[in-house]
Amino acid sequence: MTLNAYQTLCQRFTRHYRFNHLQEIAAWDQAAFMPPKGAEARALAMAEMGGFLHELMTAPELKALFEAAAQEPLGELEQASLREMRRHWLRTNALPQTLVEQRSLAASRCEHAWRQQRPANDWAGLVPNLREVLRLAREEARYLADATGLSRYDAMLDQYEPGMRSATVQQLFDALRGWLPDTIRAVMARQATEPAPIQPQGPFPVEAQRALGAAVMRLIGFDFEGGRLDESTHPFCGGVPEDVRMTTRYNPSEFLTGVLGIVHETGHGRYEQNLPTAWAGLPIGRARSMGLHESQSLFFEMQLAAHPAFAQLLSPLVRQHLGEQEAFEPENLSRLMRKVQPGLIRVDADEVTYPAHIILRFEIERALIEGDAEVEDIPALWDAKMQELLGLDTRGNFKDGPMQDVHWPSGGFGYFPCYTLGALYAAQWMAGVRRDVPNVDGLIACGELTPIFDWLRTRIWTQASRWETAELAQRASGEPLNPAHFRAHIERRYLQA
Amino acid sequence: MTLNAYQTLCQRFTRHYRFNHLQEIAAWDQAAFMPPKGAEARALAMAEMGGFLHELMTAPELKALFEAAAQEPLGELEQASLREMRRHWLRTNALPQTLVEQRSLAASRCEHAWRQQRPANDWAGLVPNLREVLRLAREEARYLADATGLSRYDAMLDQYEPGMRSATVQQLFDALRGWLPDTIRAVMARQATEPAPIQPQGPFPVEAQRALGAAVMRLIGFDFEGGRLDESTHPFCGGVPEDVRMTTRYNPSEFLTGVLGIVHETGHGRYEQNLPTAWAGLPIGRARSMGLHESQSLFFEMQLAAHPAFAQLLSPLVRQHLGEQEAFEPENLSRLMRKVQPGLIRVDADEVTYPAHIILRFEIERALIEGDAEVEDIPALWDAKMQELLGLDTRGNFKDGPMQDVHWPSGGFGYFPCYTLGALYAAQWMAGVRRDVPNVDGLIACGELTPIFDWLRTRIWTQASRWETAELAQRASGEPLNPAHFRAHIERRYLQA
Numbered sequence: 001m002t003l004n005a006y007q008t009l010c011q012r013f014t015r016h017y018r019f020n021h022l023q024e025i026a027a028w029d030q031a032a033f034m035p036p037k038g039a040e041a042r043a044l045a046m047a048e049m050g051g052f053l054h055e056l057m058t059a060p061e062l063k064a065l066f067e068a069a070a071q072e073p074l075g076e077l078e079q080a081s082l083r084e085m086r087r088h089w090l091r092t093n094a095l096p097q098t099l100v101e102q103r104s105l106a107a108s109r110c111e112h113a114w115r116q117q118r119p120a121n122d123w124a125g126l127v128p129n130l131r132e133v134l135r136l137a138r139e140e141a142r143y144l145a146d147a148t149g150l151s152r153y154d155a156m157l158d159q160y161e162p163g164m165r166s167a168t169v170q171q172l173f174d175a176l177r178g179w180l181p182d183t184i185r186a187v188m189a190r191q192a193t194e195p196a197p198i199q200p201q202g203p204f205p206v207e208a209q210r211a212l213g214a215a216v217m218r219l220i221g222f223d224f225e226g227g228r229l230d231e232s233t234h235p236f237c238g239g240v241p242e243d244v245r246m247t248t249r250y251n252p253s254e255f256l257t258g259v260l261g262i263v264h265e266t267g268h269g270r271y272e273q274n275l276p277t278a279w280a281g282l283p284i285g286r287a288r289s290m291g292l293h294e295s296q297s298l299f300f301e302m303q304l305a306a307h308p309a310f311a312q313l314l315s316p317l318v319r320q321h322l323g324e325q326e327a328f329e330p331e332n333l334s335r336l337m338r339k340v341q342p343g344l345i346r347v348d349a350d351e352v353t354y355p356a357h358i359i360l361r362f363e364i365e366r367a368l369i370e371g372d373a374e375v376e377d378i379p380a381l382w383d384a385k386m387q388e389l390l391g392l393d394t395r396g397n398f399k400d401g402p403m404q405d406v407h408w409p410s411g412g413f414g415y416f417p418c419y420t421l422g423a424l425y426a427a428q429w430m431a432g433v434r435r436d437v438p439n440v441d442g443l444i445a446c447g448e449l450t451p452i453f454d455w456l457r458t459r460i461w462t463q464a465s466r467w468e469t470a471e472l473a474q475r476a477s478g479e480p481l482n483p484a485h486f487r488a489h490i491e492r493r494y495l496q497a
Numbered sequence: 498m499t500l501n502a503y504q505t506l507c508q509r510f511t512r513h514y515r516f517n518h519l520q521e522i523a524a525w526d527q528a529a530f531m532p533p534k535g536a537e538a539r540a541l542a543m544a545e546m547g548g549f550l551h552e553l554m555t556a557p558e559l560k561a562l563f564e565a566a567a568q569e570p571l572g573e574l575e576q577a578s579l580r581e582m583r584r585h586w587l588r589t590n591a592l593p594q595t596l597v598e599q600r601s602l603a604a605s606r607c608e609h610a611w612r613q614q615r616p617a618n619d620w621a622g623l624v625p626n627l628r629e630v631l632r633l634a635r636e637e638a639r640y641l642a643d644a645t646g647l648s649r650y651d652a653m654l655d656q657y658e659p660g661m662r663s664a665t666v667q668q669l670f671d672a673l674r675g676w677l678p679d680t681i682r683a684v685m686a687r688q689a690t691e692p693a694p695i696q697p698q699g700p701f702p703v704e705a706q707r708a709l710g711a712a713v714m715r716l717i718g719f720d721f722e723g724g725r726l727d728e729s730t731h732p733f734c735g736g737v738p739e740d741v742r743m744t745t746r747y748n749p750s751e752f753l754t755g756v757l758g759i760v761h762e763t764g765h766g767r768y769e770q771n772l773p774t775a776w777a778g779l780p781i782g783r784a785r786s787m788g789l790h791e792s793q794s795l796f797f798e799m800q801l802a803a804h805p806a807f808a809q810l811l812s813p814l815v816r817q818h819l820g821e822q823e824a825f826e827p828e829n830l831s832r833l834m835r836k837v838q839p840g841l842i843r844v845d846a847d848e849v850t851y852p853a854h855i856i857l858r859f860e861i862e863r864a865l866i867e868g869d870a871e872v873e874d875i876p877a878l879w880d881a882k883m884q885e886l887l888g889l890d891t892r893g894n895f896k897d898g899p900m901q902d903v904h905w906p907s908g909g910f911g912y913f914p915c916y917t918l919g920a921l922y923a924a925q926w927m928a929g930v931r932r933d934v935p936n937v938d939g940l941i942a943c944g945e946l947t948p949i950f951d952w953l954r955t956r957i958w959t960q961a962s963r964w965e966t967a968e969l970a971q972r973a974s975g976e977p978l979n980p981a982h983f984r985a986h987i988e989r990r991y992l993q994a
Contacts, residue, residue, distance in 0.1 A: 015545060018541055018542040018545040018546075019542070019545060019546065019549075021523075021538060021539070021541075021542035022519040022520065022522075022523050022542050022543075022546060023519065025519075025522065025523050025526055025539075026518075026519050026522050026523070029522055029526065033725065034740060035721060035722050035723055035724060035725060035740060036722050036723075037720070037722045037723035037724075037739060037740065038723065038724075038736075038737075038739050038740025040739065041518060041737060041739035041740065041777070042518070042522075042739075042740070044515055044518075045515040045516070045518035045519050046519075048512060048515040048516060049515075049516065049519060052516075223534070224532060225532050225533050225534045226532055226533075226534035226535065227532060227534075227535075228530065228532060239535075240535075240538060242534060242535050242537065242538035242539075243531060243532060243534065243535025243538065243539065280538070
């Protein structure tokens with residue numbers, strides 16, 4: 001039996017998927033388990049594989065296969081599958097190999113130095129490296145823009161959030177800008193009138209936190225038959241859909257942000273674990289976008305775990321593993337999780353102030369990529385926007401300012417908007433759940449979470465990349481992305497409860 | 498700069514080495530950490546890589562490169578390197594791809610069924626699967642024999658122990674057969690006159706055994722910066738030389754064989770960790786042979802850890818981690834480690850009776866491969882030889898008889914002799930150490946092991962595959978393999994002490 005062009009393409013992508021499996025497991029191992037002397041051989045092995053994966057996607061015969069497949073009589077599902085294969089192929093082939101290598105080298109060098117420079121607040125040391133990374137990112141954006149017909153920043157954004165355009169992001173973010181600073185002030189004024197929540201008293205032994213984390217993961221449905229939780233310096237959700245490898249990090253003096261971090265990664269993990277196995281190996285079977293991915297982690301973390309009723313479920317687990325404390329009462333845990341406080345650090349931000357961190361980064365990185373700002377301009381832009389959005393002075397504090405994130409030093413421009421898009425989508429999904437599932441608050445309080453997960457499973461997880469994002473949102477929730485749900489969520493949780 | 502043929506070959510083998518790195522780490526993860534639902538995707542990924550690694554070694558242009566390299570003016574070291582590359586290449590190319598696949602499939606099926614059949618003592622169930630595995634192993638042997646000009650069994654043996662021939666093995670084993678049964682009887686008679694050693698009283702918590710194992714590994718020089726110890730059902734030493742991944746298994750009711758198992762694997766691990774980095778990626782940089790590999794693990798386990806003086810080092814560690822017991826006194830630990838008792842199970846055998854298990858397997862598997870015996874003949878042959886060599890009746894007890902090892906069900910014919918070759922070499926190395934290092938017993942008793950490890954490092958580990966095995970032995974110890982050292986070792990330790 002001879003394969004048609006579409007089937008041949010499927011075979012090629014499946015082969016790529018299988019080799020990539022080994023690369024993903026090696027990357028996870030590198031972060032979680034590899035001893036230091038293994039680093040050099042691992043880097044060489046992974047670079048060899050990286051080049052080979054790129055070769056597979058840039059093989060000259062793929063062009064003819066895509067042309068032939070476009071002429072074949074394909075069903076609707078196959079057409080969607082072909083669309084996704086084509087998107088990945090176009091993106092990989094847009095960049096010359098020399099640029100890919102230069103970019104990877106410059107990013108490694110910059111990120112490596114940044115790990116020392118950040119604690120030393122050494123902005124001047126970062127500048128030359130970051131300038132080189134930006135130069136190559138602009139090159140990359142130019143090639144991607146040529147291949148896609150998009151603007152340079154849009155072409156970068158499209159890699160992470162296909163179909164999303166910076167004009168739409170700007171519109172969404174302008175609306176946030178309009179109400180968020182007042183809301184932050186109102187929430188803070190309200191919380192100032194309440195007694196402060198009781199702070200849990202550490203230390204919290206790592207072994208006990210590990211057991212607590214696993215118990216919370218089981219509560220929210222992580223399948224340990226198809227994944228693991230281990231430890232690494234920088235927590236992530238890796239592995240492959242069939243075998244999800246999450247990592248976390250334990251702080252003996254603080255456990256609650258650790259638990260919320262685990263919940264967050266579990267949201268990513270369950271999305272991956274519930275992708276449709278029938279499409280495994282093909283781009284149509286992958287998670288839809290990074291914004292959608294963040295919408296799952298933020299649904300788990302913010303819509304579910306930070307929901308006041310969830311503390312009823314969390315409290316007994318915390319007491320079982322960490323002992324009895326007044327601070328572990330449900331009401332107090334819930335208040336700890338809802339504390340709003342503008343701060344300098346994005347990853348420590350509460351859900352109310354978080355969008356401010358993203359708006360600022362989006363505006364700066366778009367200007368950087370479009371050529372409207374240079375690396376030297378970042379600190380002044382940062383200071384001005386932090387002052388405007390959160391009322392904080394960051395002058396001179398580079399390490400807690402523009403040096404705090406790994407994204408730019410590692411060449412990741414265009415990703416930041418996905419975090420807040422994820423928060424907006426997550427609120428929209430919860431609004432949909434509330435519409436379709438009766439008594440959601442009651443279900444959460446008594447731990448009957450299955451109807452909520454089933455909503456996500458049928459409407460998001462198992463849809464993978466079957467639909468473009470706008471249509472996925474429409475089908476899942478009856479409307480395209482609608483930021484009103486996020487505003488309603490924030491006001492209900494922080495101003496009306 | 499253009500590369501000559503030899504350099505091009507080095508580049509090809511290095512590429513193969515890097516891809517194989519990912520395969521080794523994935524295999525380790527599969528045994529040590531992978532959750533069950535990851536199995537299918539992992540098997541597909543590793544099969545894809547297995548095929549690709551085979552493709553790399555069977556690329557048609559390699560033949561011309563080997564022919565051209567043979568004409569190039571190479572130094573002695575490069576000639577040795579070319580010899581080793583050629584050996585691996587010839588072996589890989591000797592088998593048609595369809596046979597490789599059939600063999601792998603039949604072995605997986607047989608081994609998988611064997612895992613259930615062995616505990617059920619279901620010999621009749623194993624027979625048809627094993628017959629198919631043997632049929633394909635004979636095919637394999639025929640192809641390898643054609644490619645090498647060796648007899649069929651010798652061609653199989655040569656894969657694991659290059660340069661070794663079954664006639665030599667038979668000669669060595671006949672000599673063992675001559676004195677071993679009498680010696681076993683004499684040792685047992687002697688030990689029967691002594692009070693039995695005190696048995697340690699469990700349980701021994703797994704966490705404490707883990708810490709004890711790590712302490713013993715540090716004592717005998719394992720480099721945790723370049724390797725790890727984890728757990729798996731079937732302990733092994735895997736990973737890559739730059740990052741050695743050992744596994745073990747803990748039995749809460751018994752710790753001493755566990756510790757000796759860790760010591761054994763550490764011998765493999767240190768050989769790998771001390772291979773010369775300058776030749777990393779090339780066959781000349783690999784461990785010389787499986788017999789040499791076993792000589793290191795058995796040197797660590799039998800020559801070193803079971804040495805009466807070593808109990809002085811082991812005893813304080815055991816007491817530190819498992820508490821105080823009379824059984825943990827050095828003298829008692831030493832007697833526990835030297836207890837001789839013929840038994841049915843190879844992996845539980847002491848060093849005195851172990852060769853009997855190997856002689857028996859060697860004679861049977863050679864007959865199987867050469868076509869002088871069939872699967873149906875195995876039980877009768879097994880019974881007769883167990884009776885002759887160890888005086889044990891095994892009739893009807895298949896699970897502790899010919900079903901006890903994974904080797905044959907998984908298609909591994911020709912490996913068994915390496916265990917006893919390793920024991921012979923290990924005794925020869927210790928004789929060399931005694932000749933070259935003053936006061937070895939005293940050094941062991943006070944934990945000054947560095948001179949012993951330096952002997953192994955300079956003469957064995959760092960020599961990798963620089964020399965063929967006979968020359969390596971000559972250079973390391975001043976003579977080719979000489980089984981008198983093993984006999985002297987056994988007599989000194991068990992009959993004269």
